[in-house]
Amino acid sequence: MEEPRLNIEELYESKKKSDLSRLSIYSKLLERVHQTIRIASRQRNSLQFCSFVMPEVLLGQPNYDFSECLSFVLDRLTVDGFNTRYIHPNLIFISWGHWVPDYVREELKEKKNIEVDHFGQVETPEPTRVEFRTEAKPKTKMQSYKPTGRFVKS
Structure with a gap:
């Protein structure tokens, strides 16, 4: 069975x-x-x-x-x-009033050179990278500071 x-x-x-x-x-x-x-x-x-x-x-x-x-x-x-x-x-x-149609976005791109997404937010390109010089300034010792005695620029 x-x-x-x-x-x-x-x-x-x-x-x-x-x-x-x-x-x-x-x-x-x-x-x-x-x-x-x-x-x-x-x-x-x-x-x-x-x-x-x-x-x-x-x-x-x-x-x-x-x-x-x-x-x-x-x-x-x-x-x-x-x-x-x-x-x-x-x-x-x-x-659906917040939506920006394709034809409006294309017109903005052609006439004003502005790119926007479907919600009207301006699409910003990736920011260019700014590189700073990382050269270290020569360090001076505190004891080498000599005050001039002038507080106001003339």
Whole structure:
């Protein structure tokens, strides 16, 4: 008779499925946020910010951990270069006004010879190295000092 054995990989199969399902839900929500940002950027007033209300429940989807999903979305938006603020209980404020577009950076480089990064910070080249002479002056003994008696230059 053969001894029963348990494959450890089988234990992780259900966890893998639930992780992929959860990641799929988070990605769908992130895509909704991206869609909201695109719509806000096309508005006539172009204020360069928008807000998004995170749903606590998605219809037709299994329940998800709200705080984990929120941190996922905020992290991805921050990596993409957006400034984000979470306003309790479920509002995300998203801003991209700090971003300097490529065409503006190229124009600054051509006209003013200034290089800036995407955030408007001036990129300074590496400072040139200044080398000082390290020749030691000849040391004089204290006993060889002779005061002149003049305190004020004339």
